[in-house]
Amino acid sequence: MVVSAGLALLVAGGAVLAQTTSDTATEAEGDAVVPFALPKSGPFAPSEINIENDQAITDWFRSAHANAAAEAFSHWDDEGAINAACATCHSGEGFRDFHGLDGTEAGVVDGTIDVGGVVDCGTCHNAGLAEISEVTFPSGLVHPVQGVEASCLTCHQGRSAGVDVKEAIADLPTDETNPELRFINPHYATAAATWLGGYGAAGYHYDGQDYSGRFFHARPVASCNSCHEPHTLEVEFEPCLTCHQANSPEDIRIARQSYDGSGDTSVGIRSDIMANADTLLEMIEAYTNDVAGAPVIYDGTRYPYFFADANGDAAIDMADGKPVAYNSWTPRSLRAxxxxxxxxxxxxxxxxxxxxxxxxxxxTIEDLSAPLGIDMEELDLLR
Structure with a gap:
């Protein structure tokens, strides 16, 4: 009886132990992170698998933010790690590191950021974004942000501002070349810098001039996501038609005057901006040739974009098989x-x-017009 009782107790205890172990295993399975969306049993068809937010994921996957092969994300592949100065915006991991969303110190990328990352889901869908209340711009401006605005304004503000140019050319003769000067690159896709205008002070501001501040569109269009679908990144044009009669965003125009001297107000304001930009580039080239005596060639496909053409043959100078960066800047041409x-x-x-x-x-056109002997009135431009 004693033995039987002992066996019974042992069996009972074993049963309890087995049940407890089974329950623990079940709970562990429930808490485990499942890396793929798979049904519990098959056979199955992939189309039958229900994936939450599948359309948003598909849209993101096809967007520029997810294109791991693009130069913006593959530039450092041969190096094996992304430079700390670049990692904030060229990797979701770097963004979280910079803002301290990974538990590290905020305001600096202090860890090695591996290549292969993109602007991933965690860059914009992170609960920690709610704790970011401000973003600092290259000009020194500290701008308040809310939620996902922190992502957009962090990575579309550029890397330098007019204050950097002012510092570089301070106290130097305006029209004398200086081999110590180097092109200062504002960087790329600088939408946030443009949006904040003179308030953000991204551009080189000429003395005595006032500049329009942050662009306030009619409500409810008040943020990046008001116009851009956040996953495809495409502009949602249909809401624009509520107020604008145009065939595309590029065709929208409110101004009734021509800014580029053409007198044509039937085209979008983009046309005026691009025409004046073309005029400015032509004047920069004329200035470097006629005033500085050192022609420059612009090539937007390779850094640092402005290259030397010492003999004026319209071909970029080469040295050791590499293009020669332009090094005959004057303060006037550099700010232009x-x-x-x-x-x-x-x-x-x-x-x-x-x-x-x-x-x-x-x-900027006006600044170059004087040494070039160009009459601004003849250009018929408007500010």
Whole structure:
């Protein structure tokens, strides 16, 4: 009886132990992170698998933010890691590191950021974004943000501002070449910098001039996501038709006057901005040739974009098989090139802040007109 009782107790205990272990395993399975959306049993067809937010994921996967093969994300592949200065915006991991969303110190990328990352879901869908209340711009401006605005304004603000140009050319003779000067690149896709206008001070501001501030569109269009579908990144044009009669965003125009001297107000304001940008680039080239005595050639496909043409043969100078970067900048040409690049670096400048873009172009053209002997009245431009 004692043995039987002992066996019974042992069996009972074993049963309890087995049940407890089974329950624990079940709970562990329930808490486990499942890396793929798979049904519990098959056979099955992929189309039958229900994936939450599948359309949003599909849209994102086809967007520029997810294109891992693009230069914006593959530039560092041979190096094996992304430079800390670039990682904030060229990797979701770097973005979270910079803002301290991964538990590290905010305001700096202090870890090694591996290549292969993109602007992933966690860049914009992170609960920690609610804790980010401000973003600092290259000009030194500290701008308040809410939620996902932090992602957009962090990565579309550019890398430099007019204050950097002012510092570089301070106290230097305006029209004398200086081999120590180097092109200052505002960077790319600078939508946030354009949007904040003179308030954000992204451009080189000429003394004595006032600049339009942040562009306030009629409500409810008040944020990046008001116009851009957040996953495809495409502009949702249909809401524009509520107020604008146009065939595309590029065709929208409110101004009744011509800014580029053409007198044509039947085209979108983008046309005026691009025409003045073309005029400015031509004047930069004329200035480097006629005033500085050192012709420059612009090539937008390779950094640093402005290259030397010492013999004036319209071909970029080469040394050791590499193009020679332009190193005959004067303070006047350097600030002109910076403003031109800033305006043209934002393909949506006509929507983000057309007035600020036109002001920067006009003032820069006017600055170059004097040494070139060009009459601004004959150009018939408007600021």
């Amino acid at each position: 090139a910076f403003n031109w690049k800033l305006v043209t670096a934002d393909p949506g400048n006509y929507a983000h802040n057309p007035q600020y873009s036109l002001e920067l172009l006009y003032d």
